[in-house]
Amino acid sequence: MSFTTFMPKALSEARAAAARGEVPVGAVIVSAEGDILAMAGNETREALDPTAHAEMIAIRRACAAVGSERLTGCTLWVTLEPCPMCAAAIAHARIARLCYGASDPKSGGIETGPRLYDHPNLHHRPEIIPGLEENACRDLLQTFFQSIRFQRDTNKS
């Protein structure tokens, strides 16, 4: 399993999310055999659903694909450190490995803040591989938020 295969697909989902006006985060779930089970980008604005983060949609799609509420042996690739909601959902789904791009000091739930997987009542802790294609993942987010701020400031003036 190589990050040169799957993280570019997650980045592609993130770019597609940005094009729809969503925060550019993308996720891909891959089976133990290396098959892609689900791909998703953020849809919170379009779906008017605060739970529609890329990871959540990908988990739900992958569970539907395999016909199980457990994604045992699967790997989740995501461009940004998951928030506490997504981190807990990853544990609920028993995902084996979490590979992510940029850290999220403001809203992340793994390296910062509640550090969810440090608590025994999560019942499952995936293997964690952070920092994959970190610059590309972070640049995409920074460009998106700079663009929003520019638009907001332009509208003000």
Add this chain to the structure above:
Amino acid sequence: MSFTTFMPKALSEARAAAARGEVPVGAVIVSAEGDILAMAGNETREALDPTAHAEMIAIRRACAAVGSERLTGCTLWVTLEPCPMCAAAIAHARIARLCYGASDPKSGGIETGPRLYDHPNLHHRPEIIPGLEENACRDLLQTFFQSIRFQRDTNKS
């Protein structure tokens, strides 16, 4: 707003979940005006979806009902202390008030474990009112799990 109105409805959703073989947790979301926007029970097994906790389904339904990804001014009534996934979703949805029944020392995310709302990167902290109809909420869960253990032990012997 009184817990004698809404917690019994959440309990009714929890009982309906138990009858479907789901962990008996129920949730109700009520607008600032006192209107019920959504009700739900757990559906993780039936839907094969590890994110389908009562609170998550209720949040998604309420957002669809009001046409917004924010549930500003709303109250969430739920029979069990939310897990970290649901607690974070409550923050994402900007729910104003969280009223719950039984505590959940093993899997909760508010009073125990990661204590999500103690961390600034949650960005929103609802008012919290715990312990409402606590005995009824806890008894329902205990009876359900005792029944599961009895069935398992009977099948073993």
